[in-house]
Amino acid sequence: MAGTRAPRRGDIISIASTATVDPVRVEVRGLSKSFGQVRAVSDLGFTVEPGTVTGFLGPNGAGKTTTLRMLLGLMQPDSGTATFNGAPYTALPTPLRTVGAVLETAFHPARSGRNHLRVYCRAAGFPLSRADEVLVQVGLADAGNRRAGGYSLGMRQRLALATALLGDPGVLVLDEPANGLDPEGIQWLRGFLRHLAHDQGRTVLVSSHLLSEVEQTVDRVVIVGAGRLVREGSMEQLRSGADGAGTVLVRSPEITRLADVLRADGVAAVQEDGTLTVHGSTPADVGRTAFAAGIELHELRSRTSGLEEIYFQLTSGSEQFAAPSTTGQEATR
Numbered sequence: 001m002a003g004t005r006a007p008r009r010g011d012i013i014s015i016a017s018t019a020t021v022d023p024v025r026v027e028v029r030g031l032s033k034s035f036g037q038v039r040a041v042s043d044l045g046f047t048v049e050p051g052t053v054t055g056f057l058g059p060n061g062a063g064k065t066t067t068l069r070m071l072l073g074l075m076q077p078d079s080g081t082a083t084f085n086g087a088p089y090t091a092l093p094t095p096l097r098t099v100g101a102v103l104e105t106a107f108h109p110a111r112s113g114r115n116h117l118r119v120y121c122r123a124a125g126f127p128l129s130r131a132d133e134v135l136v137q138v139g140l141a142d143a144g145n146r147r148a149g150g151y152s153l154g155m156r157q158r159l160a161l162a163t164a165l166l167g168d169p170g171v172l173v174l175d176e177p178a179n180g181l182d183p184e185g186i187q188w189l190r191g192f193l194r195h196l197a198h199d200q201g202r203t204v205l206v207s208s209h210l211l212s213e214v215e216q217t218v219d220r221v222v223i224v225g226a227g228r229l230v231r232e233g234s235m236e237q238l239r240s241g242a243d244g245a246g247t248v249l250v251r252s253p254e255i256t257r258l259a260d261v262l263r264a265d266g267v268a269a270v271q272e273d274g275t276l277t278v279h280g281s282t283p284a285d286v287g288r289t290a291f292a293a294g295i296e297l298h299e300l301r302s303r304t305s306g307l308e309e310i311y312f313q314l315t316s317g318s319e320q321f322a323a324p325s326t327t328g329q330e331a332t333r
């Protein structure tokens with residue numbers, strides 16, 4: 001698929017309209033980056049699998065954009081690697097054919113959407129017909145001749161996505177693509193990204209600071225806080241709290257004794273209105289503890305609706321301002 005040398009200006013690279021793409025696995029290993037005393041990204045590692053939409057989540061200042069910039073070769077890491085099937089972005093023979101990215105959306109306001117895309121086609125050596133193909137793909141065919149300066153925010157997001165798709169890349173990296181979209185736009189984006197991943201086998205990485213914004217779009221999540229990995233796994237794992245992140249509700253005639261037993265084990269339990277709320281545990285663990293203490297239970301269930309709460313718990317206290325500065329100990333890790 002990839003050529004043997006980087007394209008030069010004037011080269012025309014044929015782009016087959018593929019139903020599926022060659023799978024590309026993105027791997028980040030031991031990535032770190034500091035800005036003065038702020039450790040923006042710290043020993044970060046995760047994998048993004050082909051054929052999935054992965055949410056790259058974390059509160060403002062968690063290090064998402066810095067990570068994406070290092071992934072895309074726009075910034076040099078202090079240490080660690082970020083690779084596409086084993087190769088860093090800067091070593092890819094035809095990077096735009098492997099990775100399409102939307103980090104920020106800036107357009108020449110007087111240029112039409114189609115012209116904007118054609119400028120990119122010329123620079124990258126893609127046939128100009130690609131501009132029309134991607135306009136159709138993102139649903140902008142009718143607006144292609146209009147000035148991009150007159151586009152709505154949702155149309156600008158679509159045009160940015162079209163730009164990223166010009167090289168028919170196996171990987172799409174999108175920084176906060178749902179930002180400012182109306183519910184209809186978010187629904188369209190959701191279907192489109194899932195189609196690109198599930199039907200065409202692309203690797204899609206979408207950053208957001210809101211889990212609720214991407215909850216129904218992503219298959220997997222990589223959650224970061226203060227530049228570090230907080231959680232990596234499927235949405236099912238996150239929802240079920242199978243990895244210990246869940247909240248369990250318990251009713252019992254001996255609720256105070258159960259709370260004491262759990263707290264003695266170091267498990268956080270809050271008693272309110274005859275119900276015990278147990279954080280960071282599973283129904284199996286709470287049931288086992290109650291059984292061992294001979295405590296009768298009347299109700300024991302996992303609270304599965306609190307996804308946003310789980311996310312908040314996982315990332316609380318890890319805003320940018322809580323980011324630890326580089327210490328000698330961390331620097332040697």
Ligand SMILES: Nc1ncnc2c1ncn2[C@@H]1O[C@H](COP(=O)(O)OP(=O)(O)OP(=O)(O)O)[C@@H](O)[C@H]1O
Nearest residue numbers: 035038040059060061062063064065066067209320
């Ligand atoms: N060029 C820079 N110079 C100095 N500090 C920076 C620079 N870029 C990022 N930072 C700092 O690094 C930390 C991580 O920022 P980053 O933008 O990567 O986070 P983010 O998760 O993308 O946040 P947001 O969602 O707000 O964009 C923050 O403390 C930020 O202030």
